[in-house]
Amino acid sequence: MGSGKRALDLISRRGFRKGWTLFIISFFAFFVVLPTIFILSYAVTDWSDIQANVLSDPATMDLILSSIVVSFEIAALVTVIDFLVGLPVAWMLARKNFRGKQFLDTLIDMPLAVPTAALGFSAAIFWAATPDPPAFSLAVISGPMLLIILLHVVFSYPYMVRSLTAILGEIDETYEIAGRTLGASRLTAVRTITLPLFRAGLVTGAILCFARSLSETGGTIIALATLYGRPMVEGDFQTGSTLIGLWRSASASDPTLLPALAFVSILLILLALALLAVLKLTIMKVRLPLRKVWPTSEKMLSRRPYPFFKDLSAIVFLVVIVLVPSFFIFTFVLTGASAGSLDWAPFVDSLVLSFLVAAVVTAVDLALGIPLALYIAKNRSGKLSQLLDVLVNVPLIVPTAALGFSLALFWSFLDIEASLPVLLIILAHIAFTYPLVVRNVVGAVEGVDPAYEETARTLGAKPIQSFRRVLYPLIKGSILAGAIMAFTRSLGETGATLAVVANANTAPVYIVDLVNAQEYSLAAMACIVLIVISYLAMLLLRRFTREEVV
Amino acid sequence: MPTVTLRGITKRFSDVTAADGLDLVVNDREYLCLLGPTGAGKTTALRVIAGLTTPDSGQVLFDDRDVTTLEPEERSAVLLSQTYSLFPTMTVAENILFGPNIRDMPDEEKERTLVSLLDLVRLTKRASSYPRELSGGMQQRNALARAIATNPDVLLLDEPLRALDARLRIDLRKELKSLAKALGLTVVHVTHDQDEALVMADRIAVIRAGRIVQVGTPQEVFNSPTSPFVANFVGQSNFFVGTVVASTPEGSEVEDDQGRRVKARPTDVPVGGKAAVAVKVGHTQLVKTGATVLRGTVERMLFEGRVVHVDVGVEDLGRFSAKIPASHRDRYHVGDEVGIAWSRNKAIVFPYPEGGLEDELRVD
């Protein structure tokens, strides 16, 4: 008892707390941020190489630029679509109470439980007009761009809806009602009052959505491979990320590709960061003038049956465009080939590896991400905290393939790629899951009245005691949500894994190999197993802490 | 219980000065009310005592000990916030035992403390309820019990009754005060409500713009304000503006530019100096017949239950208010001419404020 108290006193001392904060921030800087953007230094160190091999080669430049343009086009379209169809659903979740609301809530999160590799495959076999399409599929799409857009819409959908729901939940409904008492129809009130107040959250949702699409690699590669019926080659339709993925695997045998690979990564990262900055700075400045009203038409649109149709079409979209393609893979089982030919041993090995990595990654994210989140949330006015808040978003913006590549370069001095590839994979996965935990926890802590902990302190609680007894119970739900996001994200990640270690063998990579080898029924089998197991893991995690979550 | 001293406290938040050379002494076992308008810096003062806000300069002393840099958990100053901040995931009993649990109090002692406190605040039957299930008054009592459970050196109450209905406030004032006295607590009670301060305080410290402008017993602050602001804030006052024309040890006389001359207490303001004379609304009398120096027209009569508030417009002077017993209501009507009078020793003469009277009296 005595030593426990002494330990408590020690860690509560101001000096210790400062040291701990320093450690947390250093971890973040050195293990998350720096490796992610390390590739940018390549522009400085190997500029001559880039000039020689890339800038002076029109064909390569052409390829690079067109793929980047395509990436941005897709991301923009996806963001707009997700906003238009996600907003009504977010509205229903945030503002209305109806039977089945819980059910809808769970449905939204489902795409998160499906690993990107599996989702890419599932969506592709549903939509793609391949020579021999499976039963029940629509098989209408033959253009790669449209297919990718439909795929990305599914990936980004939960991010958009969750962000919008969170923000809508924070805007007091009283403002809208006030507008209506002044004579505004429902639609007018929403348009002129709620949406402007909503801007900050809208930007967050849009950025997350955009970034997710921009950085998406694994599922895209698999989808295109399924469409073409063969592995991707350079001449195919390319997004920036698929190009990076392609060149990364090729660069193992052909080092001359490195400058080009570096250049496209750098370009993609810089443009994404620039866009992030522009969006954040301008959207808050734009004044939405109130001059224009169309009272009669807006009033009409506010009455039935228009709102009903709006909600109905949003739900239909959710089901047809998001859910069915995500889970289409299950029908493949009913109609497809046998599972007997699946080579279980290596698949199980890959599953174990994936889960191991995901578990370690989530644990590290929580242990070191929560303290950083606490620092940011509690020091809002400090410059350092604001800087950290911005930097936390960087790994989310950087395309996972570029991230993996950058990370591999950063850690190359350790020379562990051969000896301990798992460690590299873990480090890579930490980089893009850490921000998910931090963002969730920051949001949660900011929603808690600081008076609770302050009162606890005056009652004699040291900071660590106040956290454990007062703050933690109130943010448990968000910590769990962050943990689930990190776990499922790591489980499903393909692009970064491929990019960081040449022949990693996580489960998603295994599936990619199967698809490239056109072993579709086996790939489907593997996908289903992966989906079921990750969904169970998610449920288990939820159930485990359900009693404690208020 | 130590004496709590704040010496020369200053604190600035970006463009707002919350404390501007604040000096305050709270005596052992005293119930001190810190009274002032919103934004005066009352909450900042409390937070500085508690250690939740570090002052830019100045000292906080418990007896002779300088605690200015001490962490909140190392002082024994418990803060009760305006919204009570009852821990939502803990029951009433668990909330009360928070402090004792932190201090590793022996189980037997914890049990005794809990039972006696629950009894003291009349929450014995609700010990297993959660804060959200309690009414406003019950929450307040729960928060109080929690604060007392640690036997603090000083109890800091931040507008503890503000969130309650007007009627409930009046009932709980008595309960709160008698509890504090029974337990011999040192209390600093922040409020914007002068009625509350008058009824509850052993001493009142009036705060404005980050400074203490007057400290005294309720009687002292009410009857002998040291500035027009205090004269009007602690019990509304009527003001007569003019020049001092006579000043003797027995009293003074002030005359305005219309030649009206009124009597007041003795004053230090020199003859010829511009002055503002303050008379409490409660000490202002209406005169139906007979000649008075000030005459005006009844503009408004507002029923307040036991009294009627009468506003009289005096030409070139402004509004004078008075209270008359409800039973006298029929004697006056809107539009009547009435006289205004007061006893000489109820009128206080202040030097006319530099920035003008309106600015001096502003609370918003």
Next chain:
Amino acid sequence: MPVVELQGIGKRFGKVVASAGIDLRIEDGEYVTILGPSGCGKTTLIRMIAGILEPSEGRVLIGGRDMAGVPIEERDVGYVFQNIALFPHLSAIENVSYGPIVKDMSEEEKASIPRRYLELVNLLDRMNMFPDALSGGEKQKVALARALASGAKLLLLDEPLSALDARVRMDLRYELRRIAKDLGLTVLHVTHDQEEAMTVSDRIVLMRNGRIVEVNTPEELYKAPKELFTANFIGETNLLDGVVVRNGSDHTVVELRDGTHVEAQPSRFGPGDAVVLSVRPERVHALETGLKAVIRALTFMGTYVRVTAEADSEDVLEFDVPVARGRDYNMGDNVYLGWSMSSALVYPRPPEGIAEAVKLE
């Protein structure tokens, strides 16, 4: 035709009954306060009038028209919220202009009306400021101007002053009534503060636990409350437990717990009835003889001293003395208290006990 009429209004949230059996008529130009403790259903009531909530039963009529199915924006009712709800992204003048704009008034009206109402509340010079730069009282005035600018003749105020400092409240409440009367508006003002209600209202609607207790002018409610709850809630009063001994034509004699006899107004009770006697502090005087009580507390109230005394019957009585006479009284002294017959009212003793019957939460 009354401006607002409520017929048999009731509201349930699941199993919880927020209000029931509400019948009310508000006439044109009246300033009516809806008064009661927290949770009594007063806010629910005006929300039903505004259309923010739909009643579970009964009808709301505004201007004689049944409001069933009529959405908020078509009821033409001004509403000022408890937490002000000024649109944070618009300046003061833009806030006030909101009504005229969404009602598509003429260009000339859109320009002049907002300025007129901001001027009315003396905030024209702050018109370009944003809500976060305004003080609490200023925000409330802008909210009022905004509600008025939309052209509504019926104004609903939901605890408009509760969030403000005591002194600011006092100044603003007179303003509200003055503006309402000058503009000929009908006002329904919700509050928990009985002092506020008494000073501004033409009539007060006292509510408790979802029902109307009593409706009357402030003076009548104060002088002759019909219910025990009213006697205790509006103004202060002393409540004494007793049994009727004798009922004469011009007085009632009541025996207190310790056997002392006191007098009250004539009533309809007979000998043996259990009653509660209510007499206000300002009507109680210390005399040569009367009800014996021991002084337990003396409280300085500014212009008077409140004396708290306990009688042998264990009833607690409070009365006031001028500050100058305060020195004559000390803790532990005996005093003999009396009052005129007409000052004391008699009520049936509630079966659940006095404390339960008058409690506020």
